[in-house]
Amino acid sequence: MKRAILFLIAISSLKIVSAQEQEGFYNVKELGAKGNGTTSDTKMVNKAIEDAAAAGGGTIYFPAGNYLLGSVHLRSNICLFIDQGATLVASSDSTEFDQPEQSANDTYQDYGHSHWHNSFIWGERIHDVSIMGTGMI
Secondary structure: OHHHHHHHHHHHOOOOOOHHHOOOEEEOOOOOOOOEEEEEOHHHHHHHHHHHHHOOOEEEEEOOEEEEEOOEEOOOOEEEEEOOOEEEEEOOOHHHOOOOOOOHHHHOOOHHHHOOOOOOEEOOOOOOEEEEOOOEO
16 A cells, blocks of 8 residues: 555656657647648748757647648758658649749759659658658658
8 A cells, every 4th residue: 555655746747748848849830830620820830940950950739630731841860750640742833832942953854853842741951851650641
């Protein structure tokens, strides 16, 4: 019986910390993304990435939902964690994507090989990036 009482006392002294209080963890739904598959979440997701990058890096967490997105701008020291039941869905609205950059190769190769800036998920000169989780893209 003494063990049970000590155990209860130890548990009651734990502090419960919300996801946003955890340093470097950015839950896109808590930051304003809808995840409903019809509302564009591009701005909210890119803002979360920018905020995390400005703080030195972090995890951008996608809980269950369908996130309608245009171009997602990766930055260094960022992990995109797509949880079970979460899907990143490319928007059919071309205005949600970045403008393609100029390329000298346009004459010699197909469009998709010559341009990166209008991609779904992209970054330049970045390092320490990961995309993890059991969700889908």
